[in-house]
Amino acid sequence: MSSTSPLPLLIDCDPGIDDALALLLAAGSPALDIRAVTCVAGNRPVEQTSLNARRVLDLAGADAVPVHAGCARPLTQAEPRSNLVHGADGLGGVALPLRGAVAAGHAIDVLVELLLAAAPGTLRLVALGPLTNLACAELRSPGLLRRAAQIDVMGGAAFCPGNVNPHAEFNFYADPLAAQIVLSAGAQLQLFGLDVTEQARMSDDWIASLAALPGPAAAAAQAMLRAYSGVDPLLHDVCPVAAVFAPELFDSAAHRVAVEWRDREREGRLLVDDAAAAAGDSAIARIVTRANTPALLDTVAQALRRLGA
Template sequence: MRHIIIDCDPGIDDALALLLAAGSPALELLAVTTVAGNRPVATTSVNARRLLDLAGRGRVPVYAGAARPLGYAEPRCNLVHGEDGVGGVDLGAAAPVQEGHAAVRLVELLAAHPPHSVELVAVGPLTNLALAESLAPGILRRARRLLVMGGALRVPGNVTPAAEFNFYADPVAAEMVLASGANTMLFPLDVTSSAIMSPSWIGSFGELDTACGRAAAAMLRAYAALDPLLHDACPVAWLLDETLFTGEPCHLEVDWRPGATAGHVLARFGEMMDGGHQANAMAMTAVRNDALLALVRAAIGTLP
């Protein structure tokens, strides 16, 4: 069994990642931490709590984290997932989130477990992780792997021509995390743009006579017309089946300066990594999409 922590900003694709983890017996979800991203952190925290409760995982703690990115006075949110972040879908009443800041809890959780025994999955802006690294330099290297959904390497961004949303939302944090020395696996738009939700797959959730199935179907109907891609489920799916993805070692740097290229990733592969640029990540470049869809659908089908 793999011990994991998920840092997220739910968000409908985050919701699918959480439900995938909750429905996978091979994963022990230690905690969920939340950050401002798709919506403000107060909203993403409530969404995470509601999703876990809906999935029968009420004992998994949720810790709210950063309300704004490093270097900016306000969060860089969007309305792709609706005002409430889940497409207006009723997920039920929300229990309170746990006390304590997410960055502090990340430090405590990683320090409390043996080195390289916890998988850290980050599918939102990387502010909480950067703060944790600032509080305890080297703490991210204690994770067995740091699996990040973010960035656009050889393809255009999805919020500006230069940048993917998570890295655009906090480019300073993205550069800090990639420079931390953690064992990083990146799931950029290059691969998630191939994780396409087919209409028949989306419709199949309507056949599940369960609370989670109905919620997934309603959220996906609200989301798929705008962005029919399983971005945030990809890192969790890799933990369950590494053969779903193909990757390449690379050296990554993020443009953190304010301006038109904020959040842009300079990626060096192969011969482009000269003596001064050693690999600092494994970037995923391809996915077996049909197998990915089947994995996500099967896991959510086991939930209450």
């Protein structure tokens, strides 16, 4: 990748404070060219997550990036499995102005259209929320996800306990069948689960240091992170975005994986190796297990500084 040819990127997300920071990181990184942002129900209902994504991109000056709302509930549930970790508005009560509008067109249609229009292996796809939109796009157009250069997923807990219950991380728990469909689609996959995101820990001093950065994006990021850090001081969704242009910050290894979606008690559990093979429909994915946290935090701060320049 040359400095004059930013990598084309699709982001599927459910903002969420950590999603918001991931969007700011992407918008502030000259190595990336965000083609579209699609939203799903997750941290909050999809009507809220799509508006939040629009607000964050407007804050970053990325007004030209379209935001599309997608699936309002998981594949096998009547209602979304949302939470209030990020506050009722999903952004910790930090009011961001809404200058643009959520674009017409359902997220599923947009994902299908953009991936089919691009040459295979040219679009990178980052998924930061429940995988409902991606799974539906794959069901709509079988083989679609294999056209992505790579799919970087924030989800799962391979070698550590979950954060919803002992078995599951929130994104995979929110739509376990969708997660299994995506993992078994034959795409190039890299999973950023709790195994690595629990290392991406913010300190109070680092959050305070953002006050020295110029511009409204850094100020808003600091306010959101102060609201969030007391509950979950981890930058989950920053990790897969950073890995797109700074893969040296992470270590990973290939494993055979599947997601439990039939067993109600363990639904959303990421199954690895022998357990995955026994479950059937297993696939190969790279599981990320180490992050260079100081360099990652510095990367985020540099992106915020660029946005304020």
